[in-house]
Amino acid sequence: MNEKDLILKLRTGSVSAYKELYERWISRLYAFIYHYVKSEAVTDDIIQETFIRIWVNHESLNPDCSFKSYLFTISYHLLLKELRRQLKNPLLEEYIEYQDQISTSVDGIEDDFDLERFRMLLIQAKHKLSPRQREIFELNKEQNVSVSDIAIQLSISEQVVRNQLSAALKIIRSELKNYTLLLAIFLLNF
Structure with a gap:
């Protein structure tokens, strides 16, 4: 059937x-x-x-x-x-803190939770977006502007906004594939 x-x-x-x-x-x-x-x-x-x-x-x-x-x-x-x-779970915070301690130990183990490196890579990844994708990504994910408000502000349809945002997120995720947890946190917080 x-x-x-x-x-x-x-x-x-x-x-x-x-x-x-x-x-x-x-x-x-x-x-x-x-x-x-x-x-x-x-x-x-x-x-x-x-x-x-x-x-x-x-x-x-x-x-x-x-x-x-x-x-x-x-x-x-x-x-x-x-x-x-x-x-919001305190155990996650403790785990991130533990990972941070490990990364600063003598071993020099690379830390997946390196926020400064993540920020730098995010900036580099955003440069790979088209100007329109970058503008829509920043408005939506960094300034928390809704899709409908972006459409009005840029005089384009909501579907165009969604398409551009989807394409931008695909590039960002690809560029930051080694930072999936931090990227998820970043996208959830905005």
């Missing part, structure tokens, strides 16, 4: 359609979430909450829209919420 038919059945409350969608997407969703949280328990919690939300909202699912996008958007927001929660 194709996905559109499954969604139509799910809208009517079909448990079998729900289970089939779950089976189709669980492994990819698990890999996506686990990649960021590195915890089976947290990954399981996010997946469970994602599918609970799908069930709770099953009557409003749109069979003409991408189920994958809907599923991963829910997971992504739950993942961000979890990462924000973890950032």
